[in-house]
Amino acid sequence: MKKLTFFTILFSFMVFGLSAQFVDDMEYDQGEPLGPWWICDFPPTGSCIIIVDDFAHSGTHSGYIGPGSVQDQQLDLGNKTTGTWGLEFYMYITAGSTGYFTLLDDVPYHAGTNFILGNIYFNQAGAAPGTGEMDIPTVGPVTWNYPENAWFQVILNVDLTNGMSQASFQFFVDGEEVVAAGTPFMLSGGGVPASYGGMDFFSIDANNNIWVDDFQYIEGLPSPTTDFTDTMEYANGIPEENNWWYCPSGNSCEIEISSEQ
Secondary structure, X not given: OOOOOHHHHHHHHHHHOOOEEEEEOOOOOOOOOOOOOXXXXXXXXXXXXXXXXXXXXXXXXXXXXOOOOOOEEEEEEEEEOOOEEEEEEEEEEOOOOEEEEEEEOOOOOOOOOOEEEEEEEEOXXXXXXXXXXXXXXXXXXXXXXXXXXXXXEEEEEEEOOXXXXXXXXXXXEXXXXXXXXXXXXXXXXXOOOOOEEEEEEEOOOOOEOEEEEEEEEEEOOOOOXXXXXXXXXXXOOOOOOOOOOOOOOOOOOOOOOOOOO
């Protein structure tokens, strides 16, 4: 994985108040063991997420869940029963493709593990390009829009302050709140989850194609990034289309791109 500089570590502590559970930019070499939060012992075989370099939100690599109901990658979120927890990551879904994940109340998955909330679809069965849907026991179907062929941010906030029986959640997609804070956090069939266990990325059908990158799991409830994100991963110079940097054509930019650190 990428080596963290002192500045990166310091910045992370400032942002997360020393509360980060894990940060994962998916910069693994293919076949390299994944971070311990990924429940996958022998990458890249079996149901594991695949490390690829065709798309990346930052750096050069991301994780890929392909088609065919083969991959079933679990992400361990700690089987939490108290506190407040925020998971942020980025997704990329190609035009016309489908995507899917769900939340689990106990990981690793076993005979007694249950789904929390409902199935979380993106372009379910290929019938709704650019539209996602989740079935929530107390609300019913909730839908949202997402951009195809572009990276977008996903945030899931869970509040367990008052215990599992009073747990609630909040869901953001591409900067928009699609499930309001305070929505009951319960099993898909109703009832109280054993814990906030983790999530599962499943290759739901023959047209499933999703890439994921830049995971951050923190103690707290993050809000969407609405201005801009810049990882400084430019080959040479700063592209003019990134208009938060002002560098008139023909002039020398104050900032030079370096690979030294």
